[in-house]
Amino acid sequence: MTHVEDEVNSQPECWSRAAEEAPRHGGALPGAGERVAFVGCGTSYFVAQAAAALREDAGQGETDAFPASEFPYGRGYDRIVALTRSGTTTEVLELLRRLRGRTRTTAVTADPDTPVRTAADDVVVLDFADERSVVQTRFATTALTLLRAHLGLHTDTVVADARTAVSAPLPDGLVDCTQYTFLGRGWTVGLASEAGLKMREAALSWTEAYPAMEYRHGPISITTATTATWMFGEAPEGLAEQVRGTGGRWIEGTLDPLAELVRAQRLAVAVAARKGLDPDRPRHLTRSVILAP
Numbered sequence: 437m438t439h440v441e442d443e444v445n446s447q448p449e450c451w452s453r454a455a456e457e458a459p460r461h462g463g464a465l466p467g468a469g470e471r472v473a474f475v476g477c478g479t480s481y482f483v484a485q486a487a488a489a490l491r492e493d494a495g496q497g498e499t500d501a502f503p504a505s506e507f508p509y510g511r512g513y514d515r516i517v518a519l520t521r522s523g524t525t526t527e528v529l530e531l532l533r534r535l536r537g538r539t540r541t542t543a544v545t546a547d548p549d550t551p552v553r554t555a556a557d558d559v560v561v562l563d564f565a566d567e568r569s570v571v572q573t574r575f576a577t578t579a580l581t582l583l584r585a586h587l588g589l590h591t592d593t594v595v596a597d598a599r600t601a602v603s604a605p606l607p608d609g610l611v612d613c614t615q616y617t618f619l620g621r622g623w624t625v626g627l628a629s630e631a632g633l634k635m636r637e638a639a640l641s642w643t644e645a646y647p648a649m650e651y652r653h654g655p656i657s658i659t660t661a662t663t664a665t666w667m668f669g670e671a672p673e674g675l676a677e678q679v680r681g682t683g684g685r686w687i688e689g690t691l692d693p694l695a696e697l698v699r700a701q702r703l704a705v706a707v708a709a710r711k712g713l714d715p716d717r718p719r720h721l722t723r724s725v726i727l728a729p
């Protein structure tokens with residue numbers, strides 16, 4: 437078994453622990469009414485998108501999400517929350533250093549013994565969700581679970597769905613598809629993008645991701661009999677029938693959307709195995725992007 441398989445399968449336990457620990461991190465996480473921006477790179481950026489949408493939809497305050505490299509320094513925020521598994525990503529550290537003394541910052545990381553410890557004002561450590569694989573899975577979903585719990589949006593049903601996601605068989609024939617499209621709405625748009633990234637990183641697959649209502653505006657034209665279109669959350673009315681009408685395969689998300697992401701992670705590992713790839717060591721990637729001066 438690969439490291440990433442172990443890490444994918446451990447997510448229900450990680451989520452339970454994150455939810456239990458959320459209250460003691462309350463002072464480091466955004467308070468109601470604060471204007472907040474979540475930032476990250478790669479997977480962490482997609483989690484930032486999901487977290488921002490959840491928080492704003494919950495009425496907790498205006499919330500944005502940016503790649504760390506594209507942060508608009510001219511805007512005013514009460515707090516910046518940086519998501520960084522390694523604590524060493526160059527763009528995140530540069531952002532935190534530039535904001536030092538100007539805006540309150542919080543880093544959510546898996547490793548406190550890195551430069552992020554002194555770069556951020558507050559640090560939340562989820563070391564129990566750290567990973568050996570280059571491909572990020574459980575840290576991202578555990579960080580999002582922490583934030584959902586902080587917002588009062590986590591329930592035991594989410595963990596139960598995660599247990600189903602790691603144990604139930606994937607749909608027959610799904611690994612044989614030649615192209616995968618992931619769709620989301622609201623906070624699940626970020627999850628759909630992350631599912632696509634996992635398929636590209638681990639399995640070198642042709643994948644795309646869109647807000648669900650945008651799929652009709654051009655992307656549906658690529659759908660064929662070997663295309664799988666996977667919906668995270670409730671689908672727009674009529675979209676499933678329209679996709680099926682093209683001859684493509686429609687995958688309805690029946691679990692909590694975060695648990696559906698776990699299923700997509702498992703698919704990425706399964707497709708990698710079918711292709712003879714090592715999902716722990718994706719092509720051209722490292723665990724953290726550290727740029728030379």
